[in-house]
Amino acid sequence: MSVDKELVLKISKLSRISIEDDKIDSFIKSFSEILAYIDLLNSASENGLKIKEKRNVHYSIRDDELISKLPIDEVLKNAPRKDGNFFIVKKVIEED
Template identity: 40%
Template structure:
């Protein structure tokens, strides 16, 4: 399969791109090279190859839950420009 100049122009139009004449010819050659490579990959026999989901046999390594100390709410609110009821007040960005 190879792309014609018209097909490259159609792809460019669908992509909302515009190119000079020499760029169209260059892309035609490059896209055809890519398609040849894809055809070559499609010819590879992979019938004996198992599907690969992840390169490592990783199992879920969950760590134990442990409580950790956190920054105190008062210290957080000291850095806020405005606060109310132990919360940081921010400007409204969504209309009603």
């Protein structure tokens, strides 16, 4: 799998992360090397893959009971922008 600028920009868009122009080349380089290394997995023999997914009996789900939650002022304590009991988010509806 070849990694080019187009692919890196596509993944960065999907990840909601931008890469500075002067760092794109080093990202392409490290991505190529890492993905080439990961291709090692293609040489793994899948003969032994008839393993049944045994669910571990030690895990459990909790009872369906009402539990106490954080109070709203606590939840909003770190909010960069808030109004009353709400987080303020940027407007997502386009105007005509």
